[in-house]
Amino acid sequence: MDTQHDNALTHALAAIPGPVPPSGVLHVVIPHTSRFTVVGNHLAQHAELSLIAIGIAVYIQSLPTGTEVGIKALTARFPEGEVKIARALRELEAHGYLRRTRVRLTKGRVATRTVFCNQPGAVLRGVAGAVPVVGPAVRSTTPAPTLVREHIHVPEPVAEPEPTAVPEESRPVPEPVPVREAAHPPVRLPLRTAPTQPRRPLPHPRALTPELRQAASALLADLRRHAEELVLSEEAVEELVPGVAAWLERDATTDAIRRALTADLPTPLKHPARLLRHRLTALLPPPLPGIHALAQPRRTPVTPFQTCDGCERAFRSHDPGHCRDCRAQYWEAA
Template identity: 25%
Template structure:
């Protein structure tokens, strides 16, 4: 390998071989250090501004900067200005590893700012007269008791809702969804968060089977967030309240039966016989044709046998046929 070097008189940077041949620094870190050493003193450069000028990207520049800080070529010192109280970060770049404390580093001097406070108007008295500070109102004991009572009632109401039987049934349905559809597997915390919303379905008259079928029907190919998907479906498809029979309502009275035929008696009649059995009402006629008695059927069969014996009728698979001489 032949190396050709050009002698420069201006616009050049001298780098020691310890940087160019550093065994632990990547090529990106060596190039970034050479770029930083070529800048004038007091230059303002950040990871983002450097990433906009090179093709490696912000992530590669950030990794290279971290390597330089780990090896001691770059040092960041954060300090507070004692006059204004503002914080700033000072970056020091060196062509040799900085192992000790540099005399130019400023130590952290956190504390109250000296002089006037940052943000105070020079005309503070006039500003105070125009915009007086509101007088703080001290909360009375009655207000504190009312607030505590309101929070206690809300907490008690929430506990009652969580302890309702519908919430327990809804939690059981949600906990078993993973066995029916693995895409909708939920954790214990997610089940507890979704149970009150699913319990509202049960309060509106929806059965547990219908609730489960609604949640697992028509799922997409992939469900990335099962809890968020179920919450969205529960809110979006919330049914309207259904009419449910009041358990305290009186039961419908059963109609009594006729003592003779067993037909239901008219409303209001609790015993006795119906109008047809008593002869007051006429029984409806049966529209179906009457069927012959057993005696008539036996006589017809006897006549067919006699005709077959005389040879006037012969049997076949399709039925009987009359033989004419």
Template identity: 40%
Template sequence: MAAPQVSAPAHGLRHVRARHTKNFTILRNQLLQRPGSAVTIGVAAYLLSLPEGTPVSVERLARHFAEGTIRIRRALNELEAEGYLVRCRERAGDGTVRTRYVVHHRPGTASDTHVVPAPRPRTRPRPLSAPAANLPAPSPAPGPQAEPAPEPEPTSDQAAAVLLGLRARDPRLCLSERETRELGPAVDDWLRRGVTPSQIARTLTAGLPQPLTHRPVRLLAYRLREYLPPRATAHPADDPSPALPPPLRTCAGCHNVAFRSHTETHCRTCRPEAPLPTAPAG
């Protein structure tokens, strides 16, 4: 080894240089002087100093350095983003897939980074016998036929009008023809439950998020599904209107007593007594 050369500037850093003849690695100043994490520079220098064929993994690097796996992964991601490192998947002969680390001493240089497929075993085709070769192929056994998919429920004109009118309340609710057919059956269900079109429109357009980053069809479908009102219960009687009480009358006899009746015109005091039934003559 030659005698060290000492450069002594007036101020600042001093170098005590020495000439190396073995066990050294040449590193670019672009890598060593990069701003950012010192862990990234240290991991890069360590990888560039390793010989070909050295097993490398995040766990092995974490055992070598004092930093944990999180900082090691972050450093590898930075080196990969800057072109110093390429990680590729390589398939071994036994079928296992492993990660191969390719280190670039100068970013941007080409490398053979690809996935190597496993060799397929060679199989010798089985010869067909003479009788079997002349036989026709057996027909497949008839299996259960798949049921045809149910046709979508048609959309009524009133439901389509409700959905097409939403754009007047909010221009962002401009639905396509396919989206209108998709939401139409749910709107018809609301209409069958007695909800008016204006009530449906207010439910679908009230309190929309700002802004709408996606198509509104999923939001409208969610509101139609989750805010569905219950069905109206029918009155037990045939006539849904309640029975009216008998009319109020004034006694036609004394003109002083008021009572309710559908047929009687006299109060109980003024009503004539009904005659007793007589026995038949015998």
């Protein structure tokens, strides 16, 4: 007898006048007298909002004014992660239930003001009474009486009356809501970004001779014939001359330099001088090796194998004869 069976629900079902629906939900309606919030069916049965967005909207609507409802606060309250909660807040903003703006406080501080509207459609239509109210939707301080079970009934849809237009002169003017400053200044977390790498310097030749300068200038000015995007100014050509001269000093041909600078250009190309500077720096070839560096290394001479004339065992020696053991035996015999 450890399981208790509540027969009140069975008796309530039997007392329903008329036929009971064979399927679907049946409501046990017990009127609230304290700690309740009025939520419209336009929110509870919204066809485009997700279930998480509807739940967060109901939760925010039940909170008193001044409660933190940011992503961090909601993540600490509910098991859903920051990604789902942020997506739900964006849904509420897109449908007019939520509005987040940045306001500047005293002493140069900035805070986020969150405004929740329980009937965004009424605000758009200009319905009378659509005035901002400080506080939750409904709040009652009456002590809760003893709950009484009522009969179960299936509520029928009630047509809402059409709102009547109210002239602008008779509408009450909302008073500005004061913004409470935080007790402590907000803590600014460091940005999680990778440190910026310093830009590598443009390569320079060991000696910038007049011949190298002229050849480099001509090659840079001639690039626009091969790629229309590479139109350089005289200042840019003068700045990039040492980089091209470093390539020429390392015995790179003009065709090789031109292919390296004009191949696979991005579209559109906004800064051709920066691109050429990067390629001249990052693709700089090493100096050509000398003749002696390309020569094959000499191999260490290897002593060949010989067959012992006494025991026919293999041993290393430049001259044929006997191995070490056989030579020792002959020496002892002698």
